[in-house]
Amino acid sequence: MRENIFLIGFMGAGKSTIAKALCRELQMQLVEMDARIVEEQGMSINDIFAQYGEDHFRDIESQLILTLGEEGNTIVSCGGGVVVRPRNIEFMKKSGKVVFLSATPETIYERVKNSTDRPILNGHMNVEYIAELMEKRRALYEAAADIKIETDGKSRPEICKEIMERL
Numbered sequence: 001m002r003e004n005i006f007l008i009g010f011m012g013a014g015k016s017t018i019a020k021a022l023c024r025e026l027q028m029q030l031v032e033m034d035a036r037i038v039e040e041q042g043m044s045i046n047d048i049f050a051q052y053g054e055d056h057f058r059d060i061e062s063q064l065i066l067t068l069g070e071e072g073n074t075i076v077s078c079g080g081g082v083v084v085r086p087r088n089i090e091f092m093k094k095s096g097k098v099v100f101l102s103a104t105p106e107t108i109y110e111r112v113k114n115s116t117d118r119p120i121l122n123g124h125m126n127v128e129y130i131a132e133l134m135e136k137r138r139a140l141y142e143a144a145a146d147i148k149i150e151t152d153g154k155s156r157p158e159i160c161k162e163i164m165e166r167l
């Protein structure tokens, strides 16, 4: 059985795109956490935050991650905030390899500036806010990661190649 791969990192770090490409390369299964949550709850992430609050979303996210990857051979594209609950990190480390995709706040801003489906950034769509939140989370991402990949200025194939070489 092949180990799972968990992709973590800030919103807009490229987790979904890289997860899809890696799945094709490595012939592994793909789980996109946010998409799975939307499907299972029958609600958008924005609506979950608006109606039930962030804590409730974090509960759903934690429940989901604990059920993932039992079969192995799965690439999980995690929500950017998955590292805020220590138990999630513990689980990921036990059941696979954790890959941290990093990018500068400027790069992140360029990638997410037109999106309105990230409640954490709605109303705060600027580089300063992104930099501040990233700083708060940086130590969590770094501590959770088995490997860290800097993605600024790199193409999708370059990032995939680097992950495969380093895993």
Ligand code: S3P
Pocket (backbone or CB within 6 Å): 009, 010, 011, 012, 015, 034, 045, 078, 079, 080, 081, 082, 117, 118, 119, 120
């Ligand atoms: C969040 C990241 C989002 C999503 C939710 C909260 C966060 O996922 O889970 O909006 O707290 O960083 P992406 O990283 O896939 O955008």
